[in-house]
Amino acid sequence: MRIDRLLCHLRFVRTRSAACKLVDAGHIRRNGERVTRCSRDVQPGDILTLPLDQAVRLVEITALPTRRGAPRDAQACYRELDPQGQTAIAAPDTPVPAHITRGMPHP
Numbered sequence: 001m002r003i004d005r006l007l008c009h010l011r012f013v014r015t016r017s018a019a020c021k022l023v024d025a026g027h028i029r030r031n032g033e034r035v036t037r038c039s040r041d042v043q044p045g046d047i048l049t050l051p052l053d054q055a056v057r058l059v060e061i062t063a064l065p066t067r068r069g070a071p072r073d074a075q076a077c078y079r080e081l082d083p084q085g086q087t088a089i090a091a092p093d094t095p096v097p098a099h100i101t102r103g104m105p106h107p
Contacts, residue, residue: 001064003028004038009065011074012050012057027051047081058082 001009007019007028020038022028028035029049030042042048042061050057058081065077 001042002038003030003035003040003042006042006061006064007050009068009074010077011068011071012052022050 003023004016004019007013007022008016013019013022016038023035023038023040026034026036027050030040030046032047032049042064044061044063046061048059048061050059059078060081061078063077065074068074
């Protein structure tokens with residue numbers, strides 16, 4: 001599954017375009033390597049580093065969701081590896097602008 005679709009289906013971002021902005025800016029890592037293309041595939045077992053909500057989240061993908069469903073269904077597809085953000089890998093390189101993590105405003 002494409003990484004932009006996965007981030008949207010797992011409810012880390014509100015829209016695929018917001019996910020693409022995070023990826024294009026180089027803020028997302030998959031298995032420790034920076035992801036620079038929205039079309040990059042993600043498989044179960046991959047570890048993602050995501051700078052969201054003024055913190056960095058480290059998650060392992062356990063299953064690929066078929067759609068953007070309820071938050072409970074989305075949380076069943078990944079496992080938090082560092083809930084308190086204490087590992088060195090969770091340190092962000094650059095701060096992520098707030099307008100990217102919140103999604104696009106509605107008119």
